[in-house]
Amino acid sequence: MPSSSLRAHSVCFSFIDAIPVLTDVDFHLAPGWTGLVGPNGAGKSTLLRLLSGELTPTSGQLTFDPPSPLVCLCPQGVEALTPDIAAFAEAWDALARRLHGQLGLDVTALSRWPTLSPGERKRWQVGAALAREPDVLLLDEPTNHLDAEGRAWLASALRRFRGIGVVVSHDRELLEMLTQATLRVHGGGARLYPGAYSAARGLWEAEREAEVAAHQQTKAERDRAAQVLDRVRREQQGATLSRSTGRRMKNKHDSDARTLGASTLASWAEDRLGHQVTVKRRELERAEAAVGDFTADKTVGRSVFVDYVRSPNPWLFTLDTPGLKAGDVEVLGPTRLDVDRTARIRIEGPNGAGKTTLLRALLEQARVPRDKLLYLPQDLGEAEARATLDAVRALPPEERGRVLSLVAALGVDPHRLLASEQPSPGEARKLFMARGLGQHAWALVLDEPTNHLDLPSIERLEAALRDYPGALLLVTHDAPFARACTTTRWLVANGHVEVS
Secondary structure, three states: OOOOEEEEEEEEEOOOOOOOOEEEEEEEEOOEEEEEEOOOOOOHHHHHHHHHOOOOOOEEEEEEEOOOOOEEEEOOOOOOOOHHHHHHHHOOOHHHHHHHHHOOOOOOHHHHHHHOOHHHHHHHHHHHHHHOOOOEEEEEOOOOOOOHHHHHHHHHHHHOOOOEEEEEOOOHHHHHHHOOEEEEEEOOEEEEEEOOHHHHHHHHHHHHHHHHHHHHHHHHHHHHHHHHHHHHHHHHHHHHHHOOHHHHOOOOOOOHHHOHHHHHHHHHHHHHHHHHHHHHHHHHHHHHHHHOOOOOOOOOOHHHHOOOOOOOOOEEEEEEEOOEEEOOEEEEOOEEEEEEOOOEEEEEOOOOOOHHHHHHHHHHOEOOOHHHEEEEOOOOOHHHHHHHHHHHHOOOHHHHHHHHHHHHHOOOOHHHHHHOOOOOHHHHHHHHHHHHHHOOOOEEEEEOOOOOOOHHHHHHHHHHHHHOOOEEEEEOOOHHHHHHHOOEEEEEEOOEEEEO
16 A cells, blocks of 8 residues: 655754755655755755665654555666566566566566666666555656656656655656656755646746845845935034034124024934934844845856857868768668758767767767867766866966856856866766857767756756857757757667758
8 A cells, every 4th residue: 555645844964063954844745756856966865865764864754654664765876786676577477567568678688787778777676666566666867878768668657656756857858747746955955846847946936036026125125224324324424513613603703603502402403313323224234134145046148158259161060971880780871961050959869879979970070170179978087077177277267267157057166166176977067068168169069968967957058058159969868958959850760860
């Protein structure tokens, strides 16, 4: 029987001697799928580990109804062939057979586990978890490395799950088709919103707009209070000067100015204005406190490309080949393709069809200097990440400023990044792309650029690529991202490329 309720009551968590990761988290999850979203480092994986029981809250509690549910956690990593997966492969009950079919699994494949693609291993991992019929199923980036067919298989299997499901994913299509609520981890807290990602995002963006408007209003009130205080202070200074007998005397024979009444009136005016200064100063202090600290969202800004100059050569790549091989296997037959300096191309196709092979062949036939092209492979090695960081440090000030402004817009603190020895995988990819954008490369050739990126970073990268005036060649399984950035599709399948 699926668990009917999962509640978080004032849950806090921090690692030993560290800043709290999560503070006063409250939510209630019912059966169905909930998307867990937020920036890298916000605490999504920590929250999954808390829900799984791997970690214990520092304070507060998690309660399940009914108690003691079966909870399964599928982490991002798929390296290990676990006992659960082996048992699932050997099972022949109705549920196991259905899952084998739904997920497109070959039960003889486990003998060659090390050679299976990450996408195949991910399907085995999730299938084994579903076969256990858990009350609570927790998934961390389940569509990483899956092509369109694999994602369709996975989504079909997950939609049949009737327990409480929580999925961490940057795959917006999966979130839209699968989830009915969205748990956003942000700023040390977590808040549950109704609806799938796009609807939930609309709600928190509306909240953010209201915060911005309220901040602007408090700033305006502070500025008005400062103006009033300045005026009253000037009036007080004038009253103080008026108390001087010499200032008040019309001439040397004027004795009215020396009367007690006149002196008293001037003193009263000064005292009254002094009281007003105190009152207005306190009002200004309250207005300044109301403004408080407010961090504006970083944006890419079109100014990054103001001085951009396109390639003088209208054609950046030309490929004319009788065929392309990946190792000893021919993946493409005769192929003739051209890429101009304003092209916006997405390259699609199933895993193993030859997309990456095609990208590399195009780069070999580039008609412009290699230093004016940026090629981002699927995975950046640690040495390449460090070399990129060193290269950015050595840039001229103006170029370095453009690159670092893009790094900040993509969600990375540039000062902390420059001070680090080794960027994380996500930071390295952001830095690599920011370098190409900021140095005004003539073409960006990006192979799965959203790997290791969170949803806010993906959406910021979309904005940057939309404004980028050079050529873009993009391989990605993220269909919304591809549609937002490109206008032409190359479909690589069955040994040829179809252009549309």
